[in-house]
Amino acid sequence: MTLRVALLGAGAMGTIMARDIYPRLAGEVEVAAVVDRHLERGGPLAAGLGATAYVSLDAALRERSIDAVDIRLQHAAHSAATIEALQHGLHVLVEKPLATTLEECYAMIAAADRAGLTVAVAENYPHLAAVRATRAALASGVVGELLTLRSTRVYTLEGVWANTVWRQGDNPMAGILWDQGTHHTSMLRAIAGEVTSVAARSSSRLATEGAEAIMLTLQFESGVVGQSLYCWGAPAVELETEATAFGTSGRVEITVDYEGGRGLARFSVPEGSRDLSAVESYYDSHRLIVEDWANAIRTGAAPRVGLADATADVEVVVAARESLARGGAPVALWEVRTP
Template sequence: MKVAVIGCGSIAQHRHLPEYHANDAVEIVAVVDINEERAKQTADKYGAKAYTDYKEVLAIDDIEAVSVCTPNYLHAPISIDALEAGKHVLCEKPMATSKEEAVNMIAAANNAGKKLMIAHNQRFVPSHKKARDIIASGELGKIFSFRTAFGHGGPERWSADGMDSWFFRKDEAFIGAMGDLGVHKTDLLRYILGEEFTEVGAFVEASAKENSTVDDTAVLMLKSESGIIGSLAASWSYTAGEDNSTVIYAEKGILRLEDDPVHSMIVQYKTGEVVKYELGGIQTNDSGGQTNTHVIDQFVTSIQDDVEPPVSGEEGMKSLNIILGALEANETKRIVSL
């Protein structure tokens, strides 16, 4: 399967390109970046051809699929162009900057008969998959509440452009830490709990980064359709290290996910029994190495087997809508119905 990667920044360099390269069913034939030197260096590394205009790549007939790894404001227009050109699309999160854009992306995929997958990788973390199974089995009884966080020191440590990154510019990013990190956790919670959220309240601040026009710290309060309530924190102000933990409080025990440096999941039962699991690591921006996110493999398999991607456009839109609701809640200082 011949693929192209549009955007050669850090997410492409650390996740998409190496994972495509490691997949025996894939050949990377083209890379695109408006920075010509970056595109050429990336192309040389993977034996591909470099481009600065993504539309040239979409005109290549034998390219079957593309990854869209651009600034957020370009996710929807490039994805729609790619789908209309007959390519399957894996789009980075957040999938769009509005519900209307997300709807148009989904419509383009349906009209073209092509796959649209959103790169929410937290669903594929072993501890998260195990937690979903335990909750779905009823082993812990009724779920009462949760708290989840995703924070690190900021995209300047991660982005290819450092403090000059598009992440800090509202006209390109649309949203800050909530779009970069919070949307990962809205997607994760929907996945683990197996239900949708119906209400959101939020406090959103821009206090940690100078010369930035987007939020860098946000706390959301969420309520699900069955009455599960909890908090979600997304931040670029965790200066001393990364936090990517989730705790679920239930009738018969507590699930602690990625909350311990050794055990990726700990189950504390009401009976006093404690079960500790070592299930493999979670992707982190702080560590030197990266584990396979399984996003690329899942995308490729969905195309090969002609099945719905595990994180479809519809799923991506549901997770995005919570973030859009949180923005409204912060602006209006009211609880927003989703």
């Protein structure tokens, strides 16, 4: 049966979903309503999908039969929108970061438990073939013992992403850590397991307005230590090596391609290298996320990234922000969790 979805948020990400992803899922998933408080944003997207535009979920539910809500609102709106949808008896797909406080994450978990409905989180990296291949290569011993790993997310905030006022300045949800931190944490956790503590430092002298440079040192439960570098302000490259896992038998590099379809995982030793995954585009993962969500709703299986997983990513960002506030001192994750 076709899943009838209300797409909530017709901004930059909602536009990508409406124009590039949902048309490829016709028959499986049908967008019946596009909801945005700016009707002039939702209207054109709804027209392209053969859907109707509304200014609120309530208004959409009065007129349309809806099974599920895809939430593409700014970070700080995720929690309230998820809880509202669950209270209406709707399944939810919600963007990353799950929320900007752990209290909101816990409230979402409680609401989902009460409702007994499926909540998936649009956290892309665990869906990438390159990340899954790296995890499999580590599990099967190809890479040997994992010694350390690092990730790098460096680009300039521009285009539609720079149009959003809330992403920049002194807004509490602004900045690269909230925008990209759960992304790379989810990738590193998929490869190396749970994080137990974080120490964060940021560059203090940045001449360019809006530029940021933050380095996290992550301690993993396994004893492995790793690093994540986040920077807004330096130009991106065509094909970025976003993570490297260094093992006793070789290293795996994960490259991510946002424009074309050449992202992959490559295993290298001094004698040469071989590809571990088929090539892919980052944006294909958005289709995989919706397919995984729809399948979870139909079968009752757990989605690839659910609330507990996404909360663990938020914990790392919260701990990193706390570490920055403490001048770089390590912060254990148990310190930021509330009972």
